[in-house]
Amino acid sequence: MAEWLYEAGIGEARAALVDDGEIVEARIEREGEGPRPGAILAARLVDVGRGGKGALVALDWPGTPHATVAEISSTTAIGAALLVEVTRMALRERGRDKPARARLAEPGAVAAAGPDLRARIAATGIAVVDVRPTDTDRLEQAGWSELIDCVREGHWPFTGGALWVDATPAMVLIDIDGEGDALTVAKAGARAAAALIRRCDIGGSIAIDFPSLPDRAGRHAVDAAVDAALSTPFERTAVNGFGLMQIIRRRERPSLIEQVRLDPVATDAALLLRQAERAVGTGVLTLTARDAVIARIMAHPDWVETLQARTGRAVKLVVDPTVKGAGHAQ
Incomplete structure (x- = not known):
């Protein structure tokens, strides 16, 4: 039976959804990452935004981080006091960081920090086991160190091949490599890529590079394999003649890959x-x-x-x- 293992570590909380002895979802939450999605915070308008760009606000949070807000009227005065709800955390990227995103809070909303990792996994309805340092290291038994090593190296073996993964400012790139029949490798890679996306909570834009498949029927079979293996909601393109598929998923926070590698x-x-x-x-x-x-x-x-x-x-x-x-x- 699946269960969440949760550790309130020092400087970092971590959780793993373990099913049949395997980590199928892994999450970490670090101290100092900034306000979480769902946080309702006081804010001060810094810039009304121009040219279609959202307004910029300074949040009432340690370090006074900024967030972009799309729907603020251009007539709102600089320095105006606002109440906003964070919809996406700030994101770290190579060469630049993206501020959090927020929207104006609903009338009557009350300031709150937003659900932490422990609250979010409890909300799934799956049993949560709090693991303490004096307990048997069940996270390690499930393969936590091996998981972090795979994230660092960007190399995820599967039967018949491997995924090579990298996070760029534009998207997460997943390259499927393997020997043997191209369609067999592509379908196995589709299942492995879907499992990776779930395991590491990858959102936003994702590009998957499959082995080239010359016939349309094979490409449709790969499309179907992705649809069957990847949980909704998401949008995708069909695999094109060069073996590329793009997937778009909701992104509220950095993925495990971004947190570890960046x-x-x-x-x-x-x-x-x-x-x-x-x-x-x-x-x-x-x-x-x-x-x-x-x-x-x-x-x-x-x-x-x-x-x-x-x-x-x-x-x-x-x-x-x-x-x-x-x-x-x-």
């Missing part, structure tokens, strides 16, 4: 803290990693305090430029 320091810091929470032993708990990872942890003294409280051990942070990845805790 912020490797935050990823490694969270992994190191997770490892430290489960470290066995007594005495000083030493966390060793490269400078950027240690600097991120040091910038959050409350994380260190929480780690000390959870483990009952004094914590020491050590920089070692030769250490790769997340480092180690012992």
